[in-house]
Amino acid sequence: MPLTLEKVPGHEERVILSMGPQxxxxxGVLRLVLELDGETVVRALYDIGYLHTGFEKSFERLxxxxxxxxxxxxxxxAPLSNNLGFCLAVEKLLDLEIPPKAQWVRxxxxxxxxxxxxxxxxxxxxxxxxxxxxxxxxxxxxxEILKIFEMVSGQRMMTSYFRIGGLALEPPIGWLKRVEKFxxxxxxxxxxxxxxxxxxxxxLKRTQGVGVISGDDAVALGVSGPSLRGSGxxxxxxxxxxxxxxxxxxxxxxxxxxxxxxxxxxxxxGEMRESLKIVRQAMEGMPEGPVKANAPHIVLPExxxxxxxxxxxxxxxxxxxxxxxxxVGEVYHCVESxxxxxxxxxxxxxxPRPMRCHxxxxxxxxxxxxxxxxxxxxxxxxxxxxxxxxxVLGEIDR
Amino acid sequence: MATSSDLxxxxxxxxxxxxxxxxxxxxxxxxxxxxxxKVIGHIQSxxxxxxxxxxxxxxxxxxxxxxxxxEDIMPADADRLVYWLAPFxxxxxxxxxxxxxxxxxxFELRGHVIPLQITDLxxxxxxxxxxxxxxxxxxxxxxxxxxxxxxxxxxxxxxAQMISYELALGLGxxxxxxxxxxxxxxxxxxxxxxxxxxxxILILPRWNIFLQPVGFLVYFMAAxxxxxxxxxxxxxxxxxxxxxxxxxxxxxxFAMFFMSEYxxxxxxxxxxxxxxxxxxxxxxxxxxxxxxxxxxxxFCLKVFCFLFFYIWVRGTLPRxxxxxxxxxxxxxxxxxxxxxxxxxxxxxxxxxx
Numbered sequence: 001m002p003l004t005l006e007k008v009p010g011h012e013e014r015v016i017l018s019m020g021p022q023x024x025x026x027x028g029v030l031r032l033v034l035e036l037d038g039e040t041v042v043r044a045l046y047d048i049g050y051l052h053t054g055f056e057k058s059f060e061r062l063x064x065x066x067x068x069x070x071x072x073x074x075x076x077x078a079p080l081s082n083n084l085g086f087c088l089a090v091e092k093l094l095d096l097e098i099p100p101k102a103q104w105v106r107x108x109x110x111x112x113x114x115x116x117x118x119x120x121x122x123x124x125x126x127x128x129x130x131x132x133x134x135x136x137x138x139x140x141x142x143x144e145i146l147k148i149f150e151m152v153s154g155q156r157m158m159t160s161y162f163r164i165g166g167l168a169l170e171p172p173i174g175w176l177k178r179v180e181k182f183x184x185x186x187x188x189x190x191x192x193x194x195x196x197x198x199x200x201x202x203x204l205k206r207t208q209g210v211g212v213i214s215g216d217d218a219v220a221l222g223v224s225g226p227s228l229r230g231s232g233x234x235x236x237x238x239x240x241x242x243x244x245x246x247x248x249x250x251x252x253x254x255x256x257x258x259x260x261x262x263x264x265x266x267x268x269x270g271e272m273r274e275s276l277k278i279v280r281q282a283m284e285g286m287p288e289g290p291v292k293a294n295a296p297h298i299v300l301p302e303x304x305x306x307x308x309x310x311x312x313x314x315x316x317x318x319x320x321x322x323x324x325x326x327x328v329g330e331v332y333h334c335v336e337s338x339x340x341x342x343x344x345x346x347x348x349x350x351x352p353r354p355m356r357c358h359x360x361x362x363x364x365x366x367x368x369x370x371x372x373x374x375x376x377x378x379x380x381x382x383x384x385x386x387x388x389x390x391x392v393l394g395e396i397d398r
Numbered sequence: 399m400a401t402s403s404d405l406x407x408x409x410x411x412x413x414x415x416x417x418x419x420x421x422x423x424x425x426x427x428x429x430x431x432x433x434x435x436k437v438i439g440h441i442q443s444x445x446x447x448x449x450x451x452x453x454x455x456x457x458x459x460x461x462x463x464x465x466x467x468x469e470d471i472m473p474a475d476a477d478r479l480v481y482w483l484a485p486f487x488x489x490x491x492x493x494x495x496x497x498x499x500x501x502x503x504x505f506e507l508r509g510h511v512i513p514l515q516i517t518d519l520x521x522x523x524x525x526x527x528x529x530x531x532x533x534x535x536x537x538x539x540x541x542x543x544x545x546x547x548x549x550x551x552x553x554x555x556x557x558a559q560m561i562s563y564e565l566a567l568g569l570g571x572x573x574x575x576x577x578x579x580x581x582x583x584x585x586x587x588x589x590x591x592x593x594x595x596x597x598x599i600l601i602l603p604r605w606n607i608f609l610q611p612v613g614f615l616v617y618f619m620a621a622x623x624x625x626x627x628x629x630x631x632x633x634x635x636x637x638x639x640x641x642x643x644x645x646x647x648x649x650x651x652f653a654m655f656f657m658s659e660y661x662x663x664x665x666x667x668x669x670x671x672x673x674x675x676x677x678x679x680x681x682x683x684x685x686x687x688x689x690x691x692x693x694x695x696x697f698c699l700k701v702f703c704f705l706f707f708y709i710w711v712r713g714t715l716p717r718x719x720x721x722x723x724x725x726x727x728x729x730x731x732x733x734x735x736x737x738x739x740x741x742x743x744x745x746x747x748x749x750x751x
Contacts, residue, residue, distance in 0.1 A: 017547050039551065039720060130628060130717025136442035202629055202716045379551070380719040 003047040005033050014042060017379075021050040025128040025383045028393035030367075032382065039378050044371040051397040059357035063323030064090050064164055067354065072158040074359065075395040077120050080106075080113040080149070081337040083162040088243055089333035089344035090164045093326045096295055100287040102166040103245045108179070108282035109152070109161065110244075110335075111275040115186070116145040117338035118268050118275075122193060125265070125387035129206050134196050141189050144182050151175050165299035166292035176283055183280055190272055198269070207262035211373035211385035214259055221372070222365035225340025226271060227389045230264035232257035237336040244335075248285075249278050261388040268390075298324045323352030332360075339363050339390055359398055363391040407510060415516055416497075423496055427660040428458035434709045441713035465653035473545055473646050480543035485647065485654035488536035492658035492665070495529045498522040499668045500584045502678050502694040514694060515584060522583040523575070526669060527568060530624065530662065534560045537643045540655070544646035552642030555720055556626065562727040563623040563630075569735030570617030573610045573742040574673045583669075587677025605676040612738040614674045616731050621666040623727065626659060628712040630723060667704035668697075675700050 005016050020031035029050035035043040055074055059067050071082035084106055091098065098106075123138030146156040152171045153161035161168050197203045213223070215231040228235060234255045238246045254270030256263035292299045300319055301312035318324075328350045334343035340362030347356040366389045373385045432447065432454065439446025447454025472481060499522075502514035519525050534557055541553015575581065578589040586606075593600040594608075607614050623630035644655045671677060680696030682689050718726065 015547060039555075126716065130631070131715065132438070132628075133442045133713050136444060140443055196714070197716075200716065202718060205722050206716060206719055378719060378721065380717075 003031075003033055003045055005035050005043060005045060008035075011037070011042075013037075019382070020047075025124075025386065027124060027386060027391060030386070030391065030393055030396075032370075032386075034374075034379070034382065036379070039380075041374050041377055041379065041382060044374050044382070046367060046370055048367070048393070048396050051393045053394070053397065055398040056357060056359060059354055061353065063352045064326070064354065065319070065323060067357065068163065069158070069160050072160055073394060074361070074398060075117075075337060075339065075342070075363070075392045076157060077392055078113045078117040078338045079157055079159050080109050080161060081117075081335060081342060083160060084110050084244065085333065085335040085337065085342045085344050086346075087162045087164050088335060089331050089346045090326065092333050093329060093331045093346060093348055094164070094295075094298060094324075096165055096293050096298065098166055098244075098293055099290050100245070101289045102291045102293075104282050104286050105152075105167060105171060105291065106162055106244050107246065107249065108279055108286075109149070111278045111282070112145050112148060112179070112182075114275045114338045115272050115279075116142050118272050119145075121268060121338075121387070121390040122265075125384075125390075126193075126197060128383045128387045129203065131196060131200075131203070134193055137189070137192060137196075141182075141186060144185075148175065148178050148182065151178060163292075163299070165295055166290070170291050176286070179279065179283055183276060183283070186276055187273070190269065194269060197265075204262065206380075206384055207265060207388075208258075208260055210261045210377065210381050211388055212258070212260045213369055213373055215257075217372060218259070218369060221368045223340070223369050223389075224365065225336070225338070225362050226267045227264055227340065227366050227369070229253065229255045230267045230388075231259035237334050237341055241334070243333070249281050251275075251278050251281075261384050264388045325350055325352055334360065337362055339392065339395070340366060359395075361395040361398060363389075363393075363395045367391050367396060404510075407508075411507075411510070411512055412516065415512075419496060419516060420493070423493065423661065423664065424657075426664060427657050428462065430660050430663065430705060431461065431656075432458050433705070434712070437706065437709045438713050441710070462653070465650050468649040470649035470651065471646075475545045476646070477543040477545065480539050482651075484536045484540035484543060485651045485658075486536075487539065488533060488658035489654045489661075491529050491533040491536065492661035495526045495665050496661070496668070498525050498583055499665070499672070500587060500677065501668070501697045503690065505690045513584070514690075518582060518584045520585075521581045523571065523581045523586070523669075523673075526583075526665065527564070530665065531560075531564055533658070533662065534564075536655075536658070540647065541643040544643075546646050548645045549643050552645065556643060559623060559626075559630065559723060559727075562724060563620045563731070566616055566727055566731035566735050567620035567624055569732065569739060570613050570615075570620055571669075571673055572735075572739050573613040574606050576739075576742055576746055577606065577609060583672050583677075587672045587679075590676035591679045603676055603679060605674065605679070607674040610674065610738070610742070612734060613742075614670070616735045616738065617673070618670060620727075620731055621670065622708070622711065623723070625662045625666055625708075627663070627708055629715040629717050631717060663705060663708060664701065667701045667708070670704055671697060671700040 007014065007016065015036045017034045017036050018031065019034055020026035021029035026032065031047040031050060033045040033047060034041050055070050058070055062070070068083055068086060071086045072079040075082050119138040119142040123135035126134035149159050150156045152175055153159040153168065213231055215233045218228050218231040219233060224235070232255055234253050236253045239253055251274045254267050254274060256266050296311065296315045298319070301316050305312040306316055326348045328348055330345070330347040332343055332345045334341050341360065342362055343360030345358040345360065346354050349355040370385060370389060374382045435457070436446040436454070447457040450456040450460045472478070497516040498519050500513065500515035500518065504511050504513035506512070537556045537560070538553045541549040574586065578586045580586060580589070590604050590606055592604050594602045594604055602608055644652055647655060678693035678697040680693065682692045
């Protein structure tokens with residue numbers, strides 16, 4: 001049964017509007033039930049589950065290595081951040097040491113992912129508010145990032161490039177040149193988006209003072225990521241619980257105190273610039289060395305060694321047919337995905353498949369803040385608010 | 399007294415003119431959609447239509463064929479008559495106003511003077527305003543008859559918006575009327591022919607834009623709102639109200655709304671040209687036939703510039719919110735229009751006294 005709102009006695013003139021799941025600006029298949037007084041939203045409910053895929057259950061049916069492919073498809077705008085979160089959780093369980101080059105590449109690629117994801121956010125958010133061109137400009141630059149992903153992993157979106165114990169394969173020769181090209185042009189492109197929006201009077205009118213949520217409320221509702229930092233709380237997993245060598249990089253956490261749509265917009269724009277800084281640092285300080293941990297019972301061997309070494313062949317056979325056996329136990333590991341704190345809680349019973357895997361998806365928690373933002377505001381603001389919390393439904397309906 | 403042969407000739411000429419203008423207008427609308435897609439495409443660093451014909455030039459034709467053959471769906475509980483009527487009202491009102499638009503001088507054929515205009519009403523401007531006001535009905539009725547919530551909101555929004563901006567639209571042109579002293583569009587355009595001279599040197603064409611810049615600003619902004627274009631495209635604000643008042647319309651009935659919107663764009667651009675930019679005034683030279691055609695060319699060029707500007711705005715700006723739009727209309731455009739009238743009348747009184 002789809003959710004619905006009952007009319008309040010005495011207010012029969014109010015309209016109950018079902019917005020979504022098929023609606024141009026509910027970003028996927030989010031459904032909202034709005035009680036409207038004229039165009040003002042009196043009450044709001046969100047209805048999720050239209051994209052339910054059963055990812056968390058599927059985790060239990062596949063081996064740890066195979067599970068990585070599921071993480072890509074949860075937050076399909078930031079596949080590499082999800083790969084990283086899951087890999088780090090399992091690596092924590094296995095107590096694996098990851099070689100520095102793999103860590104650096106991981107940082108570089110997840111920051112590019114953050115930029116790519118923020119570009120989709122900016123484009124669709126601007127489109128929701130009626131600025132059509134920004135959308136296509138953003139996708140133009142995102143395409144460059146996707147080409148980099150394709151270059152390293154062979155896939156534009158469902159990369160599955162990070163593996164337990166390192167990377168799937170050595171990045172190709174010359175890939176850093178491609179990244180450098182992007183790093184060179186991108187600051188100008190951010191300026192271009194800002195020229196169109198940041199001081200545009202209509203944009204300011206549509207976003208300033210809209211969808212305000214205080215820092216305390218945001219924390220209480222479990223909001224994380226840029227949506228939280230837009231309310232003045234400088235909390236970022238990369239700084240508070242550094243992982244994958246993030247403590248070796250210099251970067252700022254952009255925050256804004258206002259807590260409105262415009263603040264969240266500025267925070268994400270600032271994050272794109274900061275991510276670029278990290279990418280530049282990762283590129284310049286890229287260490288040499290292997291990209292896979294020295295753990296033959298977990299990491300697949302090189303093709304060449306399989307032809308010369310019987311052990312490599314046996315390990316390959318074991319990992320592919322059965323998987324590896326992590327120790328019994330449970331771990332939680334979180335990363336800062338473009339949307340906020342993305343945590344993987346993995347329970348192992350010693351078998352090659354996780355006994356349970358729960359995902360703490362940032363969109364799921366961030367969506368809770370939506371009714372608070374939109375109640376008492378106009379329909380047009382609903383659209384601006386949905387855009388500003390940047391939810392991905394694949395991650396919500398796991 | 400006109401003889402019967404005179405009357406026959408007049409009728410024939412009028413019918414031919416109507417046919418030609420209708421054909422030109424429909425073609426212009428079709429290619430305006432092509433132009434919009436091309437221009438927006440290039441603004442957004444992509445190509446726009448490219449596959450149907452060279453540079454996608456046959457795209458409008460393909461669109462038309464597509465609309466004709468699409469299934470026509472009507473919501474189950476729609477008010478059938480009104481649902482049918484609304485797109486027709488939209489079309490008729492959008493096309494009717496073109497009847498009084500002059501687009502050039504006149505020429506002589508077999509001793510008859512034939513003006514390049516279907517008919518020169520002495521209240522031409524009022525006629526245009528009256529007819530375009532009726533266009534609001536189509537949107538309100540479409541929104542209401544669809545028996546669906548999104549169109550209803552779209553219809554309500556647009557009725558409020560169009561009524562508000564009609565006022566500003568009217569006030570914007572009052573200054574021009576006071577200066578030219580006529581309501582006939584041909585008269586207004588004719589009053590702007592020639593140049594202002596300073597010490598025998600031509601400095602500026604006698605266009606009203608130089609006398610009424612504020613009036614033009616008010617008119618033009620209100621005109622964008624009146625035709626439901628970005629940044630005032632709230633009635634159909636697609637990201638909020640799906641498609642606004644025509645959400646439930648499909649097939650050719652949708653195409654009629656679509657065409658009427660573009661026809662309205664052409665109309666308000668024609669009006670802006672006639673009222674503020676000297677209509678068909680421009681350099682005229684050469685043999686007789688060229689002297690007839692050149693003014694038409696200048697007129698079309700000016701209208702084209704306006705249309706291009708419309709498209710350009712669409713590629714650049716976000717959309718207003720409903721309450722902000724109303725505030726902009728009532729608290730900014732309307733007082734500005736009134737102040738313009740006041741100043742203009744004081745200046746005119748001072749000159750005449």
